[in-house]
Amino acid sequence: MNGAESLVRTLLAGGVDVCFANPGTSEMHFVAALDHVPGMRCVLGLFEGVVTGAADGYGRMAEKPASTLLHLGPGLGNGLANLHNAKKAASPIVNIVGEHASFHIKYDAPLTADIEGIARPVSHWVKTSPSSKTVAADGAAAIAAARAAPGQIATLILPADTAWNPADGIAQVPDVPARRKVAEDRVRNAADVLRGGEPALILMTGHVLVQKGLALAGAIGAKTGAKLMTQLSNKRLERGAGRVPVLRVPYVVAQALKVLEPFKHIILVGAKPPVSFFGYPDTPSEEHPPGCKLHRLAELDEDAIDALARVADLVGAKEKDAAVQQPKRPEMPTGAINLDSLAAALGAALPEGAIVVDESVTTGRGFFPLTAGAPPHDWLNNMGGSIGFGPPVATGAAIACPDRKVICLEGDGSAMYTIQALWTQARENLDVTTIVFANRGYQILKGELAAVGAGNPGRRALDMLEVDRPTIDFVAMGKSMGVPGTQVTDIDGFNKALAGAMRSQGPKLIEVVM
């Protein structure tokens, strides 16, 4: 058994049985090992941003890491933006990055780079394996690091000779430790605040956003009058009929300030203190009102569900009293395409069990209310803000959950960063419907230009914000990679295309001309 095989077998023993890959020469022994070690599903991406984003989507839905296979420093570099997003979301990922054979590094061949230096800003754990004898143990340590709550990015760098030289066998992966319990004083403090009767907000993100955690928060809200909200972006939010509904802190600072203005207390459950996405001239970064007190109930890696259960006990809240969302579909909209009609169309069509990967940027800011009463579904947001997140994450989510519909809400500007994901969706026949909202621009930047005080742009500035001239034909683009598609120009066309996509299996693309 060589090092590569010892690693593949260790990954499988540690429950890592999916590998999103874009390999090169230095990874060839790992690829060869796939042939004689059954059980690893290897999924090719034609660009590494697809690979790392898919691992993010997979980790969110499977609640365990996939591995990636990346080619030296530049291959890791191509995957960096989606690793940044995954790190901010605390997704579990085990990156395997090939390196030159250890004897070859000193020659500074073309692909030689500081791989650890590239890995560090987007990894919680980085190691270069020193020998084929240690690869298995290093792999086990990487899995353990990735699985540590709330989920981490572990990057294992594998010099080629550690893959081809002999190994000693596989390594044992330690059990995943339970989440840390929240200290009693923080639970009591939260309960005291909630019983105090002053306006309070429970602000959540992380593992709490499942049915159970939301029910507990809803019970506490029903009992104490506290409001519930999530961060703007969340790793995964269980929502829809039968679940406790929550809104998100808005993106636009003025709206966020307004929404948070009534509160005297914010209880942070996994969430960070609310801050604006960007800093602006003469605008505060912190979004909670002056005089509002922030109370930390649970850190992101702590057992927030247990903490909420203990708070519920202290305040005497019962889950059965939580206000859950009733099933409710908006009426099927007709007429023109606009943000409201799109929201209604989505709310009318969203199937049970759907996984919504939301990179709709400006278009989708108002999608929550009209989709709240749809059948139970999951909603995934970009937590790192680097666009090109949607199609790869949808790809990985579909690999993790082959029996569920994945709907990728995508801006046209964002889609172009990692459009190669469509090819992987076609190759693997994944049940992903990509909806491209084609407003022919980086629409968000027009607002941002004004928000930073640089408004009223001229032609040269506008040229940097618009992606028309030439207009991108997303249907032709999808077809060129094996994904059939439809362009729609009114909401009836959208309803029809969406219904068709929901009825059939396999990848589809809908280009919505805005």
Place this chain on the structure above:
Amino acid sequence: MNGAESLVRTLLAGGVDVCFANPGTSEMHFVAALDHVPGMRCVLGLFEGVVTGAADGYGRMAEKPASTLLHLGPGLGNGLANLHNAKKAASPIVNIVGEHASFHIKYDAPLTADIEGIARPVSHWVKTSPSSKTVAADGAAAIAAARAAPGQIATLILPADTAWNPADGIAQVPDVPARRKVAEDRVRNAADVLRGGEPALILMTGHVLVQKGLALAGAIGAKTGAKLMTQLSNKRLERGAGRVPVLRVPYVVAQALKVLEPFKHIILVGAKPPVSFFGYPDTPSEEHPPGCKLHRLAELDEDAIDALARVADLVGAKEKDAAVQQPKRPEMPTGAINLDSLAAALGAALPEGAIVVDESVTTGRGFFPLTAGAPPHDWLNNMGGSIGFGPPVATGAAIACPDRKVICLEGDGSAMYTIQALWTQARENLDVTTIVFANRGYQILKGELAAVGAGNPGRRALDMLEVDRPTIDFVAMGKSMGVPGTQVTDIDGFNKALAGAMRSQGPKLIEVVM
């Protein structure tokens, strides 16, 4: 004048008048400044790998830096692979990377990242500007760093408030210092070796590969019997009729060993000692034969042309005696598409002044001999080995040289990394002909799998090396982004499509089904 405007004006004063951009919120003041400061040509790329690769191509052809405009750490990360390639090629680039407003960084908002950490592995020079008052001076220092021989990557990080706060004016950019002269003992040693009569090779890369440097090397060869060769990959090689022809050290190790076997001495002119691209089991990394002595004549940042002139004087070589390439076109090939017929077709059609950007990987290894007698042209290689180099570099070369034909030789696997470059070519109506050699796979990896001793792959391994299933329709892909194209399946079709592209202006794509 705010910081952004002081920087734009400083860039212009320093001769940096092209900006390849993919901006976001933190760069909006820079974008706004473009409106009221005339003279900066701003070119939008829909993905940052396009932006940085275009700056590489521009730098090689314009012999001065362009700037890039990138959005925080992840935007820089998306451009990392082509910055790696540019760094290995010693291309001059000034990266402007936006950062959160300095007061906002501590809040760890979604896009917050260690930008300096991401920049360092791919930059020679990195600085975060501390204030709007220093932005102009920091910009001038970045330009100076980028222009230092042989060309460097300078990355200037610009917190948003340094862009919107007031500045003190523009800064003076120091003159570019002349290249260092080579020490006399190294010149004498080279001359001694060459006069010694033992088999010698002059191995070159860098600024020497222009007509003048090649003529001097050719003169020395004619006088002393020394052979000439370039590295496998070069930043820019002037070749074709009337120039001294040189071959490259082959990629395949066995071939390189064979080619280098006869030599007792290798004189390094800019070049590094020849080493294999990758390390392989039981194969030496160093490609020069045992007993062969390496002699350093000129480092990459030294004045190699002056050094060769001094050697020529010492050995009594005259430029007029150099063996120059006679004009010679291969016969127009007919019949099937294969590596030989493609080489002949290229050699028959290459127009005078063409800029060939070569990312043809396996397909193009034999293109040199049959294109050697074509009219004078430039040949650009990927020096960092990270694929996705071709279309962006071709884009930048076309911006630098609007009156020359750019021909991008591209593998299908490679093309998919940065295919978004086609959109920029369409928007700017650049005269680039992209030839995609569609062998439906990472063909090189099949050879590599065998070379590392992991041959005879099964289905699961092959799946990672092949990009068919689904077959990518590159003509449809190009059209979706506004670039017209043709698919050809025989060499007559290729001849016709290539002739058509050479006759007309504007971006074209030819998909060659292999």
